[in-house]
Amino acid sequence: MVDGKAISTVIGGFISILVGITLIKPVADVAFGAESDNVGAAGNTLLGLLALFFIVGIILVAVGYWKLKK
Numbered sequence: 001m002v003d004g005k006a007i008s009t010v011i012g013g014f015i016s017i018l019v020g021i022t023l024i025k026p027v028a029d030v031a032f033g034a035e036s037d038n039v040g041a042a043g044n045t046l047l048g049l050l051a052l053f054f055i056v057g058i059i060l061v062a063v064g065y066w067k068l069k070k
Contacts, residue, residue, distance in 0.1 A: 013062040020058025027054045
């Protein structure tokens with residue numbers, strides 16, 4: 001990478017991770033609030049895994065951002 005693209009790639013990936021980390025708590029709170037007796041066992045399991053899926057998605061966005069900039 002030339003012309004400052006390396007630093008912009010690192011900063012862009014870092015910002016996407018930072019934004020994702022800030023949103024993990026609200027996403028987990030919403031998923032926890034949505035769990036109830038009216039939702040089946042499979043639905044409750046998926047709601048419990050929602051925060052994990054969100055974290056994996058944020059990691060994929062950051063890695064994808066780094067790969068796209070190369």
